Amino acid sequence: MKQLYKQTKTKWLLLFFAAMAFASCKVEHLTPAKESVKDISGDWVVISATRNGTDLMSLIDFSQFKLSFKDGKYTLVNRLPFLVSKDGAYSLDDPQYPFKISFTATGSPAVATAFTYPIVNGVRQLTLTFSPGCPNNTYVYTFKKAN
Amino acid sequence: MRSFLQIKIKGRGFWYVCAMFVMGIVITCCSIQNFSVVQPDTAVVGSNVDFKVHFKFSNIFASRTENFVFGFLVPKGWDAAHNTKISYTSSAGNGNLVLMPGTTLEPQGNGLNWPAAMKKKFGIGGNLIDDMEWVVYQSDVGFPLSNGEAITADLTISVKVGADGNNTLCKLGYVIAESYDGLHDPDGFLDGGEKYEYYAETVTSCFQLTGGPGDVVDFCNPQLSSYDPPKTLDNDFFTITYDGNVATTPLNNAAAVYLCATGNTSDGKSITVCEQTAKTKLTQTAAGSNRYKITLWPHQFFGLSDAQTLTNMTYYITDASGSTKVGYGNTTAPFVYTFKCK
Structure with missing residues (x-):
């Protein structure tokens, strides 16, 4: 009888430790940090421009040209050849991970272009590639926020 | 007769065959x-x-x-x-x-x-x-x-x-x-x-x-005036180069050269910009090079309205007085550039 009691006790102890071991594991729910919404509103000025890979900055005065985004609308100040020639509305394909920006000039269909938004030396830049004239002529403008 | 070069190479015959084989591949393959x-x-x-x-x-x-x-x-x-x-x-x-x-x-x-x-x-x-x-x-x-x-x-x-x-x-x-x-x-x-x-x-x-209806496009001979990019529309940035080394022209030794151009629009208008100002001045690419360039946005240069487009432009290169002009092939006929993509 004493023997039986001892066996039962060992079983219970084993069960108890097994239960403890299971209880010690805890499922941890990780919540990833939310990617910030890319806000491009503000005035942007051209800091580099190329045509078919040739630098345009030394040939054309870009200092007066400004691209300004505000509340879903954009305006072109002292416009130069650009993706669109009139003011209108803009949108990003994904507010958190934008790959495309589309411009809808008033009274015209939307035009979209590849869009990169890197941080260079701590400053956000906006690089747009487009062809305002012949489709074979490719222009790349890089903007930074005006101070 | 023994060679004066007493170099002993182990397996001389083997290496000789190898060398001939490699040379054979290199010289004759495909x-x-x-x-x-x-x-x-x-x-x-x-x-x-x-x-x-x-x-x-x-x-x-x-x-x-x-x-x-x-x-x-x-x-x-x-x-x-x-x-x-x-x-x-x-x-x-x-x-x-x-x-x-x-x-x-x-x-x-x-x-x-x-x-x-x-x-x-x-x-x-x-x-x-x-x-x-x-x-x-x-x-x-x-x-x-x-x-x-x-x-x-x-x-x-x-x-x-x-x-x-x-x-x-x-x-x-x-x-x-x-x-x-x-x-x-x-x-x-x-x-x-x-x-x-x-x-x-x-x-x-x-x-x-x-015998074609289009422009003369000469890829072979240096031209007095050339373009970059070769094909553009009026909403492109357009670079015109004047190379004074190609021929002896009345503009030799001119202190500065200017563009005197007429744009012809799709609605049948002709707009002439023939002034000798900063707007039309060609910049010498390097001091003494006798090569001059101007980059313009034709839409703005000719003051087009939003609805207008350019079909072509004719132009001369002039000196600062505007009286000495050089045209196509160093003649009095103007250079002609057609705005098109193909």
């Missing part, structure tokens, strides 16, 4: 010989012209199946990919060449497709305007070649020339290669040096098209 091109000197815009290419392909080293590859350097305005038919007759069979798919990579091109690899290796064949393209074809079937086999082939390239209507002078380029080795070039020389390129390339002298 060479293209008897490469010749027959083309007329002139043709009429829009006509069908036959260009003939002959070559002999010797395969010495390995046995494998290969397609012949043919690259053709032509003005982009000809749209050769749609206006060319190429047939071949060869000692291994007859057939047609088909366009190389744009996704097919050139074996030596580090990820470039065939047209891009040819442009990188051969450039634009000495033409002066970067508006030429390499159009690449391959044989419709592959040829199983055994070691030591040689094939002679003749290509007939039938082109409807000058699809853009322009009276063009250009140098046409021809390349023969095969699909396995591509533009393999062990010695780094394009043609020549040691003759063991795995391809053959040639650029002919100037070929001239006449």
Whole structure:
């Protein structure tokens, strides 16, 4: 009888430790940090421009040209050849991970272009590639926020 | 008689055989010989012209199946990919060449497709305007070649020339290669040096098209005035270069040169901008170079409304007084530039 009691006790102890071991594991729910919404509103000025890979900055005065985004609308100040020639509305394909920006000039269909938004030396830049004239002529403008 | 050089090499015979074998591969592998091109000197815009290419392909080293590859350097305005038919007759069979798919990579091109690899290796064949393209074809079937086999082939390239209507002078380029080795070039020389390129390339002298309704476009000879990019619309940035070294003009030794231009719009208006101010001044590219440039946005330069577009512009280069003018070919006729993309 004493023997039986001892066996039962060992079983219970084993069960108890097994239960403890299971209880010690805890499922941890990780919540990833939310990617910030890319806000491009503000005035942007051209800091580099190329045509078919040739630098345009030394040939054309870009200092007066400004691209300004505000509340879903954009305006072109002292416009130069650009993706669109009139003011209108803009949108990003994904507010958190934008790959495309589309411009809808008033009274015209939307035009979209590849869009990169890197941080260079701590400053956000906006690089747009487009062809305002012949489709074979490719222009790349890089903007930074005006101070 | 004993040699004066008393060098003892172990296994001399073995190394001798090895050296001969390696030299044999290097010198003779897959060479293209008897490469010749027959083309007329002139043709009429829009006509069908036959260009003939002959070559002999010797395969010495390995046995494998290969397609012949043919690259053709032509003005982009000809749209050769749609206006060319190429047939071949060869000692291994007859057939047609088909366009190389744009996704097919050139074996030596580090990820470039065939047209891009040819442009990188051969450039634009000495033409002066970067508006030429390499159009690449391959044989419709592959040829199983055994070691030591040689094939002679003749290509007939039938082109409807000058699809853009322009009276063009250009140098046409021809390349023969095969699909396995591509533009393999062990010695780094394009043609020549040691003759063991795995391809053959040639650029002919100037070929001239006449009788077309379009502009005269001269890829062969330096021009008084040239353009970058070659094809634009009025909403492009457009660079005009004036090269005073090409001819002795009344503008020699001018302190500054200016653009005097008339833009013709699609709604039938002519807008003349002929002033000698900062707006029209050409900048000398380097001191004493006698080459001058101006980059303009034609839409703004001619003050067009949103609805207007330019069809062409005629222009002169003038001195600071505006009284001395130089036009096309150093004559009193103006230069003409047509705004178009093709």
